[in-house]
Amino acid sequence: MLTLYDSSVSGNCLKVRLLLTKLGIEFERVEISVRGDREPAKRERFLAGNPRRKVPTVVLEDGTSLSESMAILLWFGDGTRFVPSDRLERQRVLEWLSFEQNNVEPAIAVLRHALTLAERTPDPAVEAFLRSRSESVLAVMDAWIAGREFFVGDHETIADIALFGYSHLARDAGIDLDAFGNVVAWHERMREQPGFVALGS
Amino acid sequence: MLTLYDSSVSGNCLKVRLLLTKLGIEFERVEISVRGDREPAKRERFLAGNPRRKVPTVVLEDGTSLSESMAILLWFGDGTRFVPSDRLERQRVLEWLSFEQNNVEPAIAVLRHALTLAERTPDPAVEAFLRSRSESVLAVMDAWIAGREFFVGDHETIADIALFGYSHLARDAGIDLDAFGNVVAWHERMREQPGFVALGS
Structure with missing residues (x-):
């Protein structure tokens, strides 16, 4: 299953949750606090391979990390009804x-x-x-x-x-x-x- | 030939000029002043079909208007050495x-x-x-x-x-x-x- 490094207060993260939900793609949410962290190990996992240090970040089943909400929307949206083919x-x-x-x-x-x-x-x-x-x-x-x-x-x-x-x-x-x-x-x-x-x- | 509604001081416009030049695509530049305009008719032509009112805007030979530097870079860059195929x-x-x-x-x-x-x-x-x-x-x-x-x-x-x-x-x-x-x-x-x-x- 996909992992979404998420923030429940972030509109950028909401965009990804909206698209994945509409496409019926299941994902596990891992909350990353915008105010810094009480769980440094979780934050380290999130930041690994994430040079821009931003949520949302999606980790695919093979460990590939995708970030930047706009790029994530295109990754999952291309080829579906949410991106025109014309x-x-x-x-x-x-x-x-x-x-x-x-x-x-x-x-x-x-x-x-x-x-x-x-x-x-x-x-x-x-x-x-x-x-x-x-x-x-x-x-x-x-x-x-x-x-x-x-x-x-x-x-x-x-x-x-x-x-x-x-x-x-x-x-x-x-x-x-x-x-x-x-x-x-x-x-x-x-x-x-x-x-x-x-x-x- | 393409028309580029351009601003000579804009980094966003420079991006488009760089890519078009590297690809050997000829274009005509029309300068749009960032400080408002002495040529309202030119500005009207620029704004026609440009809902976000930003330079750079490229007008193709068939009159189609393309805007937002990032989207323009992808339009011309996809399929060339400037965008990976992987x-x-x-x-x-x-x-x-x-x-x-x-x-x-x-x-x-x-x-x-x-x-x-x-x-x-x-x-x-x-x-x-x-x-x-x-x-x-x-x-x-x-x-x-x-x-x-x-x-x-x-x-x-x-x-x-x-x-x-x-x-x-x-x-x-x-x-x-x-x-x-x-x-x-x-x-x-x-x-x-x-x-x-x-x-x-």
């Missing part, structure tokens, strides 16, 4: 995956972490900087999803799964998500898709 | 591409922009926040490239091209790059590869 449609998925890692996650996830998980309160200027960037990316998403059911094509793809990961946690980051009504409506659609799992479950 | 080696390239967009670019590129391209001086707390993150990602890269020639396998791939994009501009962001000697040595190797083009050229 080359240009697949490229649109890659574009949104890239935007998510480059713009959404570094704004919303970092602000949420600073406000809810970090040991120290963030500097107000840093908080304002991250809030402004978070609102900008949500505005881009809101404009695109208006009048669409999903981000690429007519059904759920890994682009939706990736973008859901942190955009649905924007309230934890103190963002007024109601200002982005199309995003909120798409979040509701995502919760109705088969194999949905919620953060913390 | 599935696991290709996955390692995707992991570094993801790390670059998720961790390197949002730290070094954003700090460099704030210090050298933005209209206002950044708040000192924001600058310190971004500097700390920049140094962390350079430390990860430095540890990995120590004793290696390239990031994945034994020759240059799009992982190297992507990571070169902003790491080699870290001095612009006020980072002491000499503290990361393995990264500096790899930068020198990258400059010696066939088809190298420098920022601003």
Whole structure:
């Protein structure tokens, strides 16, 4: 069975759990604390062969370690209904995956972490900087999803799964998500898709 | 011929110019100013079909628009010597591409922009926040490239091209790059590869 080095509070880890669950792939979860560790041996196993030191990390049955949520989504998603087979449609998925890692996650996830998980309160200027960037990316998403059911094509793809990961946690980051009504409506659609799992479950 | 909506100061755009040049693919450059525009019609053409409003954007001869540097590198790189054909080696390239967009670019590129391209001086707390993150990602890269020639396998791939994009501009962001000697040595190797083009050229 696969092992998922996981964090129950991480949107990046949730993305992987969503896809594996939707694909019916069984996995064992090993929780890695974001605040450092009481179990150094577990952490050592997690970090072995993991040069970027990030969860989620998936270890395959043969011991191969896969990391970076975006790359993991492509590893398991390619060849399934969650990644289009048409080359240009697949490229649109890659574009949104890239935007998510480059713009959404570094704004919303970092602000949420600073406000809810970090040991120290963030500097107000840093908080304002991250809030402004978070609102900008949500505005881009809101404009695109208006009048669409999903981000690429007519059904759920890994682009939706990736973008859901942190955009649905924007309230934890103190963002007024109601200002982005199309995003909120798409979040509701995502919760109705088969194999949905919620953060913390 | 391809059209590249480009910014001569952008590391993200440089990545695309590097790969296209190395592959011998001709393209026409259209400069888009990072500070807004004196040519609204040009900007309108650039933004048409570009929901994330970012350079680089490549327009193919049939009018198809491709954006997000990471996705563009994969579009042109797949099937060439710049992306391994072995599935696991290709996955390692995707992991570094993801790390670059998720961790390197949002730290070094954003700090460099704030210090050298933005209209206002950044708040000192924001600058310190971004500097700390920049140094962390350079430390990860430095540890990995120590004793290696390239990031994945034994020759240059799009992982190297992507990571070169902003790491080699870290001095612009006020980072002491000499503290990361393995990264500096790899930068020198990258400059010696066939088809190298420098920022601003």
